[in-house]
Amino acid sequence: MGTSKGTAEAPGGQGCEERPRGVVDLRGVAGAAFTVRYPSDAVVVVSGLPGAGKSTLLRRWAGAGAAPTVDPRAVHEACEAVMPARLPYAVYRPWARLEHFRLLRASVRRGGPLLVHDCGSRAWMRRWLAREAAGQGRRLHLVLLDVGAATALDGQRARGRHASARAFARHRRGLDRLLAAFTRHVRSGGPMPTPEAASVLLLDAVSRSRAAAVRFGTAG
Structure with missing residues (x-):
């Protein structure tokens, strides 16, 4: 799998479009807004620290109805709604996690197509x-937000929800x-750090804001 930086002009005058293959590193890359395009049946996992902007990015991408989204926060809130207010979340966390996996x-x-918050x-x-997707002949694609701990903590404060320090x-750490591992891969090549993923898109705070939309399937 190769490594690339930057976006290409989409056919038909549709503006900038990124079609991730291998590792696409857009950290530190400024420019115009772009659309990310994946295969029609792709499972796209958006990852990053709590507060990194995963939910914001997924809301932006899912707003146009591109694909359904699975967010563990939605399951958390659904479980919370049917539990007594006095019951701490820690008590029913295992049940909430089981429901999320289901x-x-x-x-x-x-x-x-599917968007996943993780x-x-x-x-x-x-x-x-990746195994669940492969069972249907589909591939997993990863979007990884690299915004730094300070920016992520600011994001938590802005949304009014805080992950525990632990x-x-x-x-x-993870x-x-x-x-x-991805930085070493981008600089020196070598084995793919996540061989289970068909592609990895690396975004920082700047390029995250440029990723305006996601599309699935071939351009019309």
Whole structure:
């Protein structure tokens, strides 16, 4: 798998379009807004630290009805709505996580394009999703937000929701290792850090804001 930077002009005067293949590193790349295009049945996982802007990016991409989205926060809120207010989330967290996995598996098996919100620090989760998708002849694609811990913490404050310091540190360690592996791959080549993914799109705070939309299938 190769590594590339930048976007290409889409056919038919549709503006800039990125079709990720291998590792596409857009960190530090300024420019105009662009559309990301994936195969019609792609499972696209958007990952990054809590507060990195995953939900914001997914809302922007899903707003035009490009694909359904699976977000663990939605399951959390649904479980919270039917539980007594006095009951801490920690008590029913295992049930909420089980419900999230059930929804995610059902959504993948339903077919068609899918957007998935995930922290990205758990390799087993990517491998499980990749196997579920491969069972239908589909591929997993990864979008990884590299915005730094300070920006992610600012994002948490802005949204009024905070991951615990312990959870944030755990995710940060896992993502730091993954991003370091991708940086080495971009600079020197070598094995793909996430062989389960057909493509990886690396975005920072600047290029994240440029990723205006997502499309699935060939351009019309």
